Amino acid sequence: MSEASPPASPATADLIDAHEAVLVSCPLQFRNLGGRARFHGPVRTLKVLEDNALVKSILSSPGQGAVLVIDGGGSLNRALIGDIIAGLAVANGWVGVVVNGAIRDSVAIGALDLGLKALGTNPAKSRKTGAGEADISVTFGGVTFAPGQWLYSDEDGIVVAPHALPF
Numbered sequence: 577m578s579e580a581s582p583p584a585s586p587a588t589a590d591l592i593d594a595h596e597a598v599l600v601s602c603p604l605q606f607r608n609l610g611g612r613a614r615f616h617g618p619v620r621t622l623k624v625l626e627d628n629a630l631v632k633s634i635l636s637s638p639g640q641g642a643v644l645v646i647d648g649g650g651s652l653n654r655a656l657i658g659d660i661i662a663g664l665a666v667a668n669g670w671v672g673v674v675v676n677g678a679i680r681d682s683v684a685i686g687a688l689d690l691g692l693k694a695l696g697t698n699p700a701k702s703r704k705t706g707a708g709e710a711d712i713s714v715t716f717g718g719v720t721f722a723p724g725q726w727l728y729s730d731e732d733g734i735v736v737a738p739h740a741l742p743f
């Protein structure tokens with residue numbers, strides 16, 4: 577069932593100004609490909625390589641306002657998410673997805689009420705073997721993303737904190 581829109585998110589620059597000691601900023605230049613650039617929530621993680629069966633399975637389960645951080649190894653060879661999987665994320669209450677990799681169906685995904693940052697796009701399909709690991713720490717762009725951290729995204733970038741921040 578669709579959930580109500582998530583609460584408004586703060587600007588990442590304002591968060592850095594107020595909480596620099598606890599925040600880490602990810603320097604990778606992700607593209608904002610979802611309908612919302614601003615989103616925040618607790619981090620869940622996934623590590624996969626050009627295989628999206630686990631992506632579909634996790635985004636088919638209740639998100640409860642979380643952000644799924646997918647370390648796709650930076651590969652742009654195959655899309656880890658398309659409009660069907662992105663629609664599942666919206667329907668299941670995920671507020672956003674960060675993909676260190678590629679997606680496809682970007683025009684349709686841009687119309688969804690979902691945060692989606694990815695390195696780029698590629699129409700090629702992922703494999704569907706189910707290979708990968710969930711709920712582990714992943715590192716890309718020099719930043720480690722771990723379950724239970726809080727992630728804040730906007731048009732300027734992504735910052736992570738060890739806990740939820742007041743704003």
Ligand SMILES: O=C([O-])CC(=O)C(=O)O
Pocket residue numbers: 628655656657658659660661662680681701702
């Ligand atoms: O089937 C896939 O690999 C992903 C996809 O296109 C979708 O989510 O619509």
